[in-house]
Amino acid sequence: MFLTFEGIEGCGKSTQIERLAAFLEWRGVKVALTREPGGSPIGKSLRSILLSESYAVAAETELLLYAAERAEHVAKVIRPALARGEWVLCDRYGDATRAYQHWGRGLSRESIETAHAIATGGLEPDATIWLKLGAEEAVSRARLRNGKVKSGEGRFEAEALDFHRRVEAGYVHLAAEFPERIIAVDGSGDADSVFTRIVAVLEARHAIG
Ligand code: TYD
Numbered sequence: 560m561f562l563t564f565e566g567i568e569g570c571g572k573s574t575q576i577e578r579l580a581a582f583l584e585w586r587g588v589k590v591a592l593t594r595e596p597g598g599s600p601i602g603k604s605l606r607s608i609l610l611s612e613s614y615a616v617a618a619e620t621e622l623l624l625y626a627a628e629r630a631e632h633v634a635k636v637i638r639p640a641l642a643r644g645e646w647v648l649c650d651r652y653g654d655a656t657r658a659y660q661h662w663g664r665g666l667s668r669e670s671i672e673t674a675h676a677i678a679t680g681g682l683e684p685d686a687t688i689w690l691k692l693g694a695e696e697a698v699s700r701a702r703l704r705n706g707k708v709k710s711g712e713g714r715f716e717a718e719a720l721d722f723h724r725r726v727e728a729g730y731v732h733l734a735a736e737f738p739e740r741i742i743a744v745d746g747s748g749d750a751d752s753v754f755t756r757i758v759a760v761l762e763a764r765h766a767i768g
Pocket of ligand 1: 596625656
């Protein structure tokens with residue numbers, strides 16, 4: 560099972576993916592918990608470039624760096640874990656590139672799909688949990704958290720609200736485009752309620768029993 564988590568900054572996906580990993584392990588499932596950017600050694604170095612506020616990165620550079628980090632991640636981490644029979648839980652994957660680099664930055668969908676196809680060799684998740692949350696609420700949560708800014712990883716948090724609105728609208732489009740794969744989960748409310756919703760949708764799809 561290859562499961563990805565998606566949503567805008569502050570939607571709560573990192574908290575929820577960790578909870579789900581712990582829950583599955585407790586039920587005896589072998590889990591590989593990973594993330595983009597940063598899930599491989601090269602990916603960690605690329606993450607610091609991609610999220611640093613010190614660079615004003617051209618949109619095309621950004622796309623290709625995300626694609627490079629994904630290629631490494633798929634080859635060195637995701638495919639090997641799937642081959643060992645583990646469940647791969649990945650915090651962001653291709654939909655983030657579609658939502659951020661196409662809807663957010665305005666690059667063509669075609670160039671995104673080409674870069675993504677080179678990076679993945681066609682590997683798509685079995686299911687994607689999209690934590691749906693309005694841009695205003697998500698961004699104010701993310702800014703409250705504020706750790707990213709201190710750690711120098713605030714390049715996306717610093718974007719205007721309008722950018723985050725476009726990204727959220729991108730996820731709305733993607734959920735309509737891939738209704739079989741993308742499962743929308745209401746990301747509002749406390750972490751316990753959101754987690755209960757996630758377990759319920761996975762049970763409904765017989766992903767967990
Ligand atoms: P992440 O570490 O998930 O940050 P957060 O927990 O705040 O959501 O992701 C870092 C940033 O990278 C995030 O702002 C979105 C961006 N991103 C892209 O623009 N394109 C991509 O393909 C990926 C994987 C991430």
